[in-house]
Amino acid sequence: MTIKVGDKLPDVKLTKATEKGPEAVQSADFFAGKKVALFSVPGAFTPTCSARHLPGYVDKAAELKAKGVDEIAATAVNDAFVMSAWNKSAGSDDITMLADGNGDFAEALGLTMDGSGFGLGKRGQRFSMIVDDGVVTELNVEQPGDFSVSSAEHMLGQL
Numbered sequence: 001m002t003i004k005v006g007d008k009l010p011d012v013k014l015t016k017a018t019e020k021g022p023e024a025v026q027s028a029d030f031f032a033g034k035k036v037a038l039f040s041v042p043g044a045f046t047p048t049c050s051a052r053h054l055p056g057y058v059d060k061a062a063e064l065k066a067k068g069v070d071e072i073a074a075t076a077v078n079d080a081f082v083m084s085a086w087n088k089s090a091g092s093d094d095i096t097m098l099a100d101g102n103g104d105f106a107e108a109l110g111l112t113m114d115g116s117g118f119g120l121g122k123r124g125q126r127f128s129m130i131v132d133d134g135v136v137t138e139l140n141v142e143q144p145g146d147f148s149v150s151s152a153e154h155m156l157g158q159l
Contacts, residue, residue, distance in 0.1 A: 002110035007136050010108035015080040017087060017097035022080035027105060030098070031134045034070035038098075039128040039150055040106070042113065043120060044078045044086035053126070053147065054090050060152035061094035067159035069130075071096055077103040077123045100124060111141065126150050130158065 003009070011028035030036075041053050057064075057072055064072055073096040076083065083097035091097070098105075106112045106124030113125045128150035130138040138158045140149035148154065 002141075003136055003139065005136050005139050008134050009131060009136065010105070012104045012108050014075070014105055015099040015101060017080045017084035017099060022099070025098075028134060030073075031131050033133055035068055035133075036131045037064050037069045037072045037128070037152075037155055038075065038131055039073075039152075039155075040075045040111070040124045041126055042076065042123045044076050044082050045089075053150070054086070054095070056152035057095060058090070058092045060156060061092065063156055064152065064159070065094075067156065069159070073098050075100050075105060075124065077101065077106055113144070128155050130155070 009027055009031055011026055014025050014027055014030065016023045016025045039053065039057060054074065057074070061072055072094055075098040077100050079101045080099040083099045087095055087097045100106055103112060103122050103124065111125045111127055113123050126142040126147065128140045129136050140154060142148070142150050
């Protein structure tokens with residue numbers, strides 16, 4: 001079943017990419033008590049994700065925070081080392097990288113996709129959401145191949 005607005009996020013283990021290395025974190029703990037702008041990409045370093053998705057959130061970070069967002073987080077079915085390298089190459093300190101290495105979070109959300117045709121295997125779909133104290137208040141899931149409703153610009157319009 002796919003998550004929807006009003007649902008509480010499932011509690012699964014994610015790995016936060018930090019300066020000190022990977023840090024295990026439960027999603028319930030990470031999202032508790034704050035408003036988080038979360039976006040998901042099929043993979044770090046993939047074309048649309050690197051050229052448009054992450055840069056949009058980097059560029060709009062101050063505006064998102066000015067509208068009440070406490071933290072901006074990115075997730076992908078990649079390991080924490082890849083997510084950290086991606087953030088170092090194209091991101092900023094304003095973006096928290098949450099690795100979903102085994103796809104457990106994407107699976108629990110009901111937002112997986114099959115990228116086998118591109119050699120990617122099971123991945124998370126491209127989406128964005130506003131999570132307020134662990135509850136989804138906005139959810140934007142892209143159609144395959146699209147990039148519009150999960151953008152930082154679209155999210156700004158929802159806040």
